[in-house]
Amino acid sequence: MVQEFHKVGVVGLGAMGAGITEVFARAGFEVTGVEIDDTALRGGRSRVAASLSKAVDKGKLTPQEQDAIEGRITFGTDRGALADADFVVEAVPERLDIKRDVFADLDRICPPGTILATNTSSLAVTEIAALTSRPGKVVGLHFFNPAPVMKLVEVVGTVLSEPGTVDLAAEVAKRIGKTPVVVGDRAGFVANALLVPYINDAVSLYERRIASREEIDTAMTAAADLPMGPLALADLVGLDVCLAVLDVLWAEFRTPRYVASPLLRRMVAAGRLGRKSGRGFYDHTREDVAEDLPAGRLAASVRSGELGFDVAGLLLARHIDDAARMIGDGYATADDVDTAMRFGCGYPKGPVELLIARGADAVADTLGAAANAHFAPYDPAPLLAAIVRDGGSTLHDGS
Incomplete structure (x- = not known):
């Protein structure tokens, strides 16, 4: 099923979101990164560019590979651009009111089959899932900072998760070069x-x-x-x-x-x-x-x-x-x-x-x-x- 994924969305391009965007683009996915306004968007774009340039300077990427990765990323401020996304990762600040707004939009914009993942490190994934009309397709996908470097992703299922959703999220984590640890929804995870x-x-x-x-x-x-x-x-x-x-x-x-x-x-x-x-x-x-x-x-x-x-x-x-x-x-x-x-x-x-x-x-x-x-x-x-x-x-x- 992972091979059917083509377009990934990332909402929030702070340190974590920018890193997650880079990780998916490096793995060959077309990625749309969305921020709240133009100022935040410029910051997110510069974080991705700086990280990739640093990798080139260290000899870990060629300039041609950097260009190809950047070519797979589209930046914007309109969440409506995620209407055809197969998989969306939310990486906004750790406040439930902000996440509530994001997931309400994603639930409305994205097709019913789109999996919505939260990068939360502390909030209850179950509570976030319950904000949507598709709680069975909401999962925790907790990356570690810096996301392009750290190999762990905690994949968090809930009592509402549909069969196969968590397994698919773990497959996605492997596809982008991460090591998944699959756990239930409990404070702090592992x-x-x-x-x-x-x-x-x-x-x-x-x-x-x-x-x-x-x-x-x-x-x-x-x-x-x-x-x-x-x-x-x-x-x-x-x-x-x-x-x-x-x-x-x-x-x-x-x-x-x-x-x-x-x-x-x-x-x-x-x-x-x-x-x-x-x-x-x-x-x-x-x-x-x-x-x-x-x-x-x-x-x-x-x-x-x-x-x-x-x-x-x-x-x-x-x-x-x-x-x-x-x-x-x-x-x-x-x-x-x-x-x-x-x-x-x-x-x-x-x-x-x-x-x-x-x-x-x-x-x-x-x-x-x-x-x-x-x-x-x-x-x-x-x-x-x-x-x-x-x-x-x-x-x-x-x-």
Whole structure:
């Protein structure tokens, strides 16, 4: 069925939408990119052109290939141009009122057989689908930034999805060179539901003066070979985005695990959003100066290992435990979890692979020690506890 697709529409040409437009055009599709007005349209067009020019400069595309890709893209401000689209991806800001307007138009304009996909990273796909007269043909297609580079696409079905719609969306993701992970409609999906609480844990350690920002980030890059530490990553993602995801997780699950750090909320209120505002946990307007290590007794106890864990061990243990809880709940498989974190977040090893490397007993011991020291006030996930009890070695044992 994918071969029958010829024309794709993308609504919204910000950083994500422009990247999605480029990805489809690179894969050979005719793409119509639509923005709200001429000013936004010029911005979207320039983003696509700049990205393709950068690829040429790096030798990843020839000038002729760039011309061919750009020739497959039509830009405009009239959503009516999508009347003959086979597949449309919405990539407007994460506000339901804006998406409501977009999907009302698409539902009216596009043929009944057109699949409508939302790139939402935090809103309920089911709620978006219910805004249309074709909820069975609405699906989540969550790309990761930058879309031309990141390989993961979370394909999100709902209780309203028609048979075959989700499978077709996953086929489309493969056709454009992405690795799909197919899941149901749940707050945060896989990657954000695991990544953002981990970032929030790091913010909480920083807020409690357990470790400096450099100490936290260096500990995690050294322990898990991550491309960057959690506080640097928060600055890259945007502190406002992290807070929004946490608030969505809290609204759905109402568990203390998803309560945003007060410091995170205050920094967002102050406009310190990370790289996009110039300052977050780091100052991106100049060469930053490393902070002194916290001198408190609790910080010294963690640094020395006196409490039975260190910064990296604690952050990894809680992160792995979240993955075990997700797998144990039946929301995602162990392979889904590792694929999502490797291809969506740049992890060299996913949480399941990290568990194998560290050992289930060691992870459970760290959680126990942290609970005794009032760092992690909850028991290990039932699946992790069962693996330890039964002598298993990996989350695959219980998935």
